[in-house]
Amino acid sequence: MLTTKDLSYNKPTWCPGCGHFAILNAVQRAIIELGLKKEETVCVSGIGCSSKLPEYLDVYGFHTMHGRSLPHAEGVKLANPELNVIAAGGDGDGFAIGCSHFVHAARRNVDITYILMNNQVYSLTKGQTSPTSDRGFVTKTSPDGAEEAPVNVLMMALTAGATFIANGFSSDVVGLGNIIASAIKHKGFSFVNVMSPCVTFNKLNTYDFYKNQAYKVEESADYNPMSYENALIIASEYFYKKPLGIIFKVETSVFKETYISKNPVPPAKQDISNPAACERIIERYLKHY
């Protein structure tokens, strides 16, 4: 069995106390819990503090470009549906520059997992407002406080058609590991928003800030992650009540599912020399008489 040590590469360069350490650890726990093989697991990221996740994870990884982790991850998965593909990145990467990819990945329902390492601030560029920053959040680019309404990522995931939506917290690494394991197991696009405090540039959304608003969704009397209506209510309260756990989960057809089931050999493993089939295509253009 793999250990977290087997799944680690280099010491992270995140600031001491950064929430992202817990996410790295939770991903490793999920891989171990599910018994995934290193060579069959791929972690794809964009750019930012959080996007350095694959740098520290010893599985196949792809550190791509700012905002584009999801289209790359979709490409990897479609090339070889046998792989377990995890995309990860921060709130600027995923919901500013990469926002449209999130919407389309959710509605496309490719069988990948997307972990949003959400600290509500741009950190690698040293403290600017982000699309998930709370209104009034003062940074170098919002000296009078952030004026724009923050994106409600859970709500956006729901309305875009994500088939698995969960919310986790960096201070609960065991719970987060379980959530990520469920997300990876889910057939379809799974989205995990992780409240992951930036101890250097965000003095507003701290560990205590989240702790004070957090509650476990499973403990609610009417908890039913199959219910879209319930999920909408939970998501709509996100700015003042932070749900922990799986908010929504539904099984529906996965992108290219029928096709994948008919072609058990992934495109990446195909014998790519197929002159007979090419000859058939050429036939269509030939002179007949």
Add this chain to the structure above:
Amino acid sequence: MIRDSLNITINGEAGDGVLSAGEILCDVFFEAGVWLCTYKNFPSRIRGGHTSYSIRIADDFCLSRAEKTDILLAFDEDAFLAHNNELKSGSIVIYDPAKIKNIIKSDNMGITYYEIPLADLSTKNFAKALYKNSIMIGVVAAILEIDSKHIQSSFIKYIKAKKGEEAFKINMQAYDLGVQYYKNVINGKNMKMPACGFNKDMMMISGNDSCVIGALAGGCRFIAAYPISPATEIFEAMCSLMPEFGGTALQAEDEIAAVCAAIGAGFGGTRAMSSTSGPGISLMAEAIGLSGCSEVPLVIIDAQRPGPSTGLPTKTEQGDINHVIFCSHGDIPRIVISAGNVRESFEFTANAFNLAEICQCPVILLSEQSIAQNKFAVKKFDLSKIEIDRGKLLSEEELLAPGYKFARYEFTNDGISPRAIPSQKGGVHLCNGNEHEESGRITEDPELRTKMTDKRMKKIDAARVSKYLPAPKYFGDENAKYGIIVTGYNSGVAAEAIDKIKTSKGCSYKVMQLTALLPFPDKEALEFIKKYDKIFVIENNKSAQLSGLIKMHIPLHDKLVSILKYDGIAFSADEIVRKLMEAV
């Protein structure tokens, strides 16, 4: 060499059925065994606006549009405004008075005008106007005395197969009506078809479809793209054909997502591509850099259209040369290839995938609307010439060999590192668009950064000597006084133009067609430029981009004379002949 050719142009409003009538006529000519190429000129909208479909038939391989029209078929007044200057002595003009109130006749030029109420004839005989195109095909068949068996076989293919027996019957009757009307009612004159040049093993295909066959033969099993004129047909065909080949197609939300998904699939171990045009390849710039830095194979087909911005979406230009050579920040190893006809679209696309995997870098194949969306009769593509070479992709056995330690970005003599793909044991690594060490992990070490950049850029030398990189092509006389350098569609135009000049003026030229633009064939180009007093660089853009590229690599700039055109229409051989005569 073309000795005899005729140009037939059908005109009307978009929605008049001009394009479908053109397609059927093409098939008729092709099955009759004459060489042909088309030139479509249509607006960027679905209905309305003037559309023309020219079919040039010839007695030999024919790659360029004709300037003059021998038979003009006009459904609307715009046909006269747009094509009057294309008429010449001997031209026949057929026009339908239904939509034409005023015709502008060119007097004393030996042009014959016939008024034929195509729409009326259709309505009177078949209750609907929509058979006017088949009547028109009958008229063309009567002018050229085409055997009715060719019409019948094309109607079976295009009408019976799609609309059934009944529609086929009525259209055949409409065709007969057209023939009889031309022969017996108006006693129209005839024209002689160019000699039939071939019998079998010929195909008629567009540039876009040729790229599709090239991609599939070259082992492409993933495409992600966003619909855009004039490249859309590549993506459409790949979407329908991929399942047959065990591959996947993804319609992305934009061109950035498209190219990123292709890079993801390339990293995942599949030969992957995207197809696009100007606005799309502008959006793809950053990802081209990622492919270069992370060394993930990538193929992009850019069917060029006139820019900048939206420009002219359905017309032609060679204005993306600078962009694909220079785009994206930083130093990027890349390969740029320019296809000049359908055969090259097929071969170069197939080999682009070899080059991408051998050199582990982006390969951009330039096409042009004039090639992409037009049809050409061509000898059947030879699949036996297509090889698949996956470069330094390791097998799991090699990765797990005792004592071997895999490093994705290992420094090697040729700059090309061994490659592993996810699912392979012993190949686990990080692929990185950040500067990285040999393992792939991020680094900011100045020495490593320098070494890694040198390693990446060195791969261009491997591309230069690869047998999959097309070599420049030459046409014309060795002892010519002047040289011509072209790329893309203009290679076919120039080849015909120099034949014409030689026959009519006795003056000889030698043409060099640049096929690989990067790595640039500097030795060959220098040798060529040295030989001649003057070199005409013919290209379709305002800023002489091809000339600029040559000047970047070669001295003797004073010898280069640009011949430029950027009105959205391709050069014709006659136009080149005139420009060359003016220039010397």
